Structure formats: structure tokens, C-alpha cells
Amino acid sequence: MLTESDLVRYGRQILYTDFGEEGQRRLKQSHVVVAGLGGLGSASSVYLACAGIGHITVVDGDFVELSNLNRQILHWEEDIGERKTLSAVRKLAKLNPSVEVTPLFERITPSNVGGIIEGAHTVIDGMDNFETRFILNSACVGAGIPFIHAGINGLLGEVTTIIPRKTPCFACIFPQGLAEEGAIPAFGVTPALMAALQVTEAVKLLAGFGDLLAGKMLYFNGETMEFTVVDLVRNPECSVCGF
Amino acid sequence: MSVTVRLQLLLSQFADGQEVVEITADNNIDCLNNLTAQFPGLRRWLFTKQGEVATYVRLFINRRQASVDAELKDGDELLILLAAVGG
Numbered sequence: 001m002l003t004e005s006d007l008v009r010y011g012r013q014i015l016y017t018d019f020g021e022e023g024q025r026r027l028k029q030s031h032v033v034v035a036g037l038g039g040l041g042s043a044s045s046v047y048l049a050c051a052g053i054g055h056i057t058v059v060d061g062d063f064v065e066l067s068n069l070n071r072q073i074l075h076w077e078e079d080i081g082e083r084k085t086l087s088a089v090r091k092l093a094k095l096n097p098s099v100e101v102t103p104l105f106e107r108i109t110p111s112n113v114g115g116i117i118e119g120a121h122t123v124i125d126g127m128d129n130f131e132t133r134f135i136l137n138s139a140c141v142g143a144g145i146p147f148i149h150a151g152i153n154g155l156l157g158e159v160t161t162i163i164p165r166k167t168p169c170f171a172c173i174f175p176q177g178l179a180e181e182g183a184i185p186a187f188g189v190t191p192a193l194m195a196a197l198q199v200t201e202a203v204k205l206l207a208g209f210g211d212l213l214a215g216k217m218l219y220f221n222g223e224t225m226e227f228t229v230v231d232l233v234r235n236p237e238c239s240v241c242g243f
Numbered sequence: 244m245s246v247t248v249r250l251q252l253l254l255s256q257f258a259d260g261q262e263v264v265e266i267t268a269d270n271n272i273d274c275l276n277n278l279t280a281q282f283p284g285l286r287r288w289l290f291t292k293q294g295e296v297a298t299y300v301r302l303f304i305n306r307r308q309a310s311v312d313a314e315l316k317d318g319d320e321l322l323i324l325l326a327a328v329g330g
Contacts, residue, residue, distance in 0.1 A: 125330070127330050128329050130326075130328055156327050173308070230306045230324075
């Protein structure tokens with residue numbers, strides 16, 4: 001049920017014809033897990049809270065460092081040395097006190113991922129490595145929870161929405177794991193932009209309107225300002241979602 | 244077959260700054276080999292030290308995801324992108 005305050009706070013998005021009060025009610029009843037509170041997760045959790053997602057779980061096992069501050073907008077200089085989850089909860093609670101935020105200060109592993117995503121309506125990828133993305137993908141496919149992936153490198157970014165058993169999953173796109181290669185170049189604006197697109201996908205998915213990047217990957221090139229959308233193909237022999 | 248290879252910006256700097264290159268090849272792996280023969284600086288981005296196509300390389304024929312051994316037709320566009328790992 002929307003309160004008088006909700007109707008005022010979210011009034012501008014409620015005006016959107018395909019969304020309306022019903023869309024807002026759906027967001028209020030939704031639970032979204034933000035996996036990782038780096039550049040992507042900082043921006044996505046802010047926009048999820050602003051949009052009025054009823055329950056947001058933020059997951060990260062790291063502490064805030066000075067080198068994070070060019071892009072991880074949820075963490076400020078005063079937070080250096082603090083748990084990222086605590087830094088996030090403090091800001092999000094001030095931004096929108098009506099949103100329930102659950103902090104989980106832990107690294108995502110195959111053994112704890114099931115508990116982390118249990119009951120979620122969607123999971124937002126805010127990771128900075130492929131190993132954890134594979135763990136999240138497998139768990140989301142197994143539990144039937146949509147997984148909204150994004151990644152960045154410098155001024156390059158990518159976004160896709162994975163709907164279990166309907167679209168190619170992360171393992172269809174990357175049949176094998178990737179070797180990590182140390183620190184990756186990152187401006188603040190690239191994860192911010194990709195996170196905004198992730199939340200756009202989440203809002204449409206949860207409220208039930210619009211078209212999703214389902215089975216499609218959107219690539220962004222910030223140096224040439226090109227957006228490219230390509231079709232992804234499901235792998236019938238995929239070890240995660242193959243049938 | 245003559246195909247148009249479109250390179251992501253990161254890769255084009257290793258192809259004399261060209262984002263679009265015409266290559267003759269019958270399939271994707273031939274195309275990558277011919278491309279890297281022409282621009283050796285690309286090889287370390289596209290292949291592992293063991294000579295296999297790196298797993299973070301993604302290939303799209305006419306904007307549709309394609310496997311390494313997919314066949315190419317005259318006039319096809321092969322888009323080569325690298326995974327964006329960071330967050």
C-alpha cells in the first residue's frame with residue numbers, strides 16, 4: 001500500500017503512463033540484491049533506493065580505500081577504513097529512510113550465495129571479477145532469479161539482463177572462466193552509466209513494462225560515444241543452463 | 244570470402260588505429276589468424292600463449308554472437324569485442 005508520502009516522493013515516476021501507482025506498489029514489494037559496492041554497486045544502490053525498491057540487500061566484504069573514491073560514489077573520504085556495507089547503509093538510510101537496507105559484510109562464495117540471494121526478485125551485478133559473477137549466475141539460474149549483469153573497463157561498458165532458462169546465461173556468453181589481470185582502468189562515469197542502465201532494467205522488470213536487454217548485450221564506448229546492441233545466443237550445452 | 248572486421252576501440256590501437264579492416268577468411272578462426280598476421284600487435288589480445296582464442300574475446304557475425312569456428316560469408320561483418328571485467 002502506498003502512503004501519502006510515497007505518492008509525493010515518487011509522484012514524478014508515478015506520472016509515467018506505463019508505470020503508475022501499480023508500478024510503484026510493485027517496486028515497494030520488491031527485494032533486490034546488489035552484489036558488490038564498488039563503482040557499479042554504489043551507483044545502482046543509490047538509484048534503487050531513490051526509485052523506492054522496498055528492500056535492498058547490499059553485499060560486499062571489502063573496506064573503503066582512498067583509491068575507490070574516484071568512482072565509488074557511495075563512499076566518501078570520511079569512510080576510509082570503514083566496511084563498505086556500513087558506509088552504504090548510512091548513506092542509503094539518509095537518502096530514503098522508507099527503504100529497508102540489509103548489509104551483508106561477506107565475500108560471495110558457492111557456499112553462501114544461496115542464502116544471500118534467497119527471496120530476491122532480482123540480483124544486480126556489481127562485481128569486479130568474473131569468478132564471483134559465475135557463482136552468482138549459477139545460483140540465480142538455479143533459483144530462477146533474474147541477474148542483471150554489467151562490467152566496465154576504462155570508458156567501455158556492457159549490460160545485459162539474464163532471465164533464467166529464457167535467455168543466454170552468463171556461462172553461455174563466457175563458457176570458461178577468465179584470467180584476471182590486476183587493476184582495471186576505471187573512470188567514475190562509466191560504472192555510473194552502466195549502473196543507471198542496470199536500474200532501468202530492474203525497474204522495468206519489477207514493475208512489468210517495457211522491453212529488456214534480455215538475450216541482448218548493450219556495449220558502450222565512451223571514447224566514441226557509441227552504443228552497440230548485439231544478440232546473444234544460448235548454448236544448448238551450457239554447463240549452467242543447458243537443457 | 245571477404246569480410247569486414249570491426250574492432251573495439253581498445254583493439255583498434257593495435258591495428259594502426261583502424262576500427263574497420265577488410266579480411267579474407269572462410270571462418271572466424273581463419274579471420275582472427277589472418278587479422279593478427281596483418282597486425283601482430285593484436286595477437287596477445289586475441290589469443291592465449293597456447294595459441295587458443297582467449298575466453299574474454301567475443302565474436303559477433305552481423306551483430307549475432309558466434310562461435311570461434313563459425314563460417315563466414317562474403318560481405319559478413321565480424322565484430323570483435325573484449326569482455327569488460329571491472330566494476
